[in-house]
Amino acid sequence: MISVLLDVVGGVLLLVGLLLLTISLVGVLRLPDTYHQLHAQGLATGPGVIAVLASSIATENATIITFAVLAIAFVALTSPVSSHAIARAAHRRRNSAGTGGGTGGGTGGGTDNAGEA
Amino acid sequence: MPAFIVVPALFWVTLLLVAGGLALIRARDVLQRVVALDLLAVIVIALLALLCFLWGQAYYFDAAVALALLSFVATVAAARYLGSGGPFG
Amino acid sequence: MIALVLRVVVLTSIYLLVLTSLRPGDVLTGLLLATLVVLASRRTGRGAPSQPVPLRRRLAGVPALVGGTLVDLVSGTWQTAVRLLGRGPAEGGLVEVPIPPGGPVSAAAWGVRVGFVPDTVVVEIDEERGRMLLHVLDARNPAAVVAAQHDSYQRRQRRVFP
Numbered sequence: 265m266i267s268v269l270l271d272v273v274g275g276v277l278l279l280v281g282l283l284l285l286t287i288s289l290v291g292v293l294r295l296p297d298t299y300h301q302l303h304a305q306g307l308a309t310g311p312g313v314i315a316v317l318a319s320s321i322a323t324e325n326a327t328i329i330t331f332a333v334l335a336i337a338f339v340a341l342t343s344p345v346s347s348h349a350i351a352r353a354a355h356r357r358r359n360s361a362g363t364g365g366g367t368g369g370g371t372g373g374g375t376d377n378a379g380e381a
Numbered sequence: 382m383p384a385f386i387v388v389p390a391l392f393w394v395t396l397l398l399v400a401g402g403l404a405l406i407r408a409r410d411v412l413q414r415v416v417a418l419d420l421l422a423v424i425v426i427a428l429l430a431l432l433c434f435l436w437g438q439a440y441y442f443d444a445a446v447a448l449a450l451l452s453f454v455a456t457v458a459a460a461r462y463l464g465s466g467g468p469f470g
Numbered sequence: 471m472i473a474l475v476l477r478v479v480v481l482t483s484i485y486l487l488v489l490t491s492l493r494p495g496d497v498l499t500g501l502l503l504a505t506l507v508v509l510a511s512r513r514t515g516r517g518a519p520s521q522p523v524p525l526r527r528r529l530a531g532v533p534a535l536v537g538g539t540l541v542d543l544v545s546g547t548w549q550t551a552v553r554l555l556g557r558g559p560a561e562g563g564l565v566e567v568p569i570p571p572g573g574p575v576s577a578a579a580w581g582v583r584v585g586f587v588p589d590t591v592v593v594e595i596d597e598e599r600g601r602m603l604l605h606v607l608d609a610r611n612p613a614a615v616v617a618a619q620h621d622s623y624q625r626r627q628r629r630v631f632p
Contacts, residue, residue, distance in 0.1 A: 275386050276407045282393055284547070285427060291396055291554040292404050292420060299591065299605045300562055303550055305416050306588035308423050316427045322382040323434055330490045331442035332430070339426075344585030344592065346419060346456040348398055351593040351605060353464030354412050371529045439490070 267324065274322025281315030288312060298354045302347050309343040394428045415423045415459050422452035473525055474512070478504045531629030538626035539583055547586035553589075553607050563609030564593065567619050571600035572632065579631035584619065 284307055291304025317339070320332040401424050405417040426445045433441035481504035482497070489496055569580055577597035584604065585592040594603035606615050 270469065271386075274382050278382075278386065278390055281427065282390060282397075284551070285397055285424065286395075287551050287554055289400050289404065289420065289424075292417060293400070293407065294554075297562075298410060298416065299593075300607075301391060301413060301416050301607070302591045303562075303588055303607055304554055305420050305584075306591065307547060307550055307554070308420055310588055311543060311585055313423050313426055316430055319382070320434065323437065325437065325439065327439040327490050328433060328437075328442060330487060331439055331446065334487045335426075335430075335442065335446050335449060338446065340586065341582065342449070342453040344582045346453055346460070348581060348585050348592045348595075349457045349460035349464075350412060350415055351591050352417075353460040353605070356464040357412070357591050 266380040270322045270324060277315050277319035281312050281317075281319065284308060284312035284315060299351065302351055305327075306343070306347055309339065309347070313339055382434045386436065387431055391428070391431050393433065394424060394431060398424050398428065411463060412460075415456060415463075419452060419456050422448060474508055476525075477508045484546060489594050528630050535583075535609075535626050535630050538622065539586065542583075542587045542622060542626075546589040550588040550607060556566060561610050562605065562607045565604050565606055565609055565612045565615045567602045567604055567616050569595075569597075569602050570632075571597060573597070576627075576631045579627055580623070 288304050288306075288308035291307065292301050296299050297303060314336050317332045317336050320328050321328070398421070401417065401421045405414060405421065408414040408417050426448055429441045429445040429448070430453075433439065478501065485503060486492065486496060489500075493616040500620070508603035574597055577595055578601060581592050581595050584590050584602075589607050591605040592602065593605050597600070604615070604619070609615070
């Protein structure tokens with residue numbers, strides 16, 4: 265009985281997580297701006313992956329659940345930091361490009377192509 | 382968790398991985414590329430978690446946690462480099 | 471005293487989570503390592519800032535902080551998903567929110583608590599001048615965004631990280 269209940273809860277969490285990942289990917293593909301893409305990405309790195317990892321309660325395996333708790337705590341602490349790092353970089357690049365293109369903008373443009381190759 | 386839930390979910394996440402590659406190709410800016418790479422890392426973490434549910438082995442989660450750590454460090458280093466011209470600047 | 475014990479317990483639980491075992495030898499090793507780390511950080515004077523608010527009241531505010539952040543997470547996720555699937559988000563923009571100038575711990579708590587919710591992205595945070603630059607999906611009314619952030623600070627964060 266309790267096993268069936270856990271299966272249902274895990275399945276619902278998995279469905280919600282996959283739905284959030286899909287919506288986030290659609291958002292990243294549709295939106296033109298880095299800031300708006302960060303909102304869409306936050307949907308996947310925050311609640312989406314946490315829902316997928318939380319569906320591990322349905323496995324009823326203590327080792328897997330412990331690792332899932334560790335991964336959830338880690339993701340919850342790091343996802344705001346990485347999204348803030350990207351947003352700050354976008355802000356600085358935009359400011360340096362707006363005030364007549366300092367050296368930062370120039371070297372940044374150079375690394376664009378290097379990163380692509 | 383029963384296999385009839387996990388196997389379609391695995392298929393779906395694999396499709397999402399392909400779509401994430403499309404987002405990586407379509408990015409116009411290097412920061413958008415960083416965003417797409419971060420998203421791809423999250424999708425691979427979900428894929429590893431699903432594989433762990435399917436086979437019942439906890440070792441896949443080791444890889445998932447290590448990947449989360451690596452992607453966090455890589456994203457922060459790339460963003461700092463692009464924002465201020467140096468990883469510690 | 472309670473603060474030291476709490477730190478030892480938290481460090482030990484992290485050690486055991488990484489090991490994923492509860493054998494007595496591992497627990498003992500974790501306790502020993504955590505006590506050593508806590509005592510060493512106390513000896514060097516780091517990691518133990520003096521707090522104006524007593525620890526008991528801060529601990530009493532933790533459930534409100536975690537639960538409130540979860541409520542924010544659910545509602546922010548819903549709004550972001552609706553907006554991403556609906557019309558094109560042409561009205562997103564930057565909003566400057568004044569925050570109470572405090573220590574770096576308070577600013578870090580602001581950043582993680584606000585940045586965790588998908589409909590707000592922390593762009594810049596300056597704890598000395600007391601301002602935070604947010605990117606929100608609906609920036610047509612900046613005063614409402616500032617009021618909502620201050621309201622959630624008063625209700626969730628102020629007791630734990632003033």
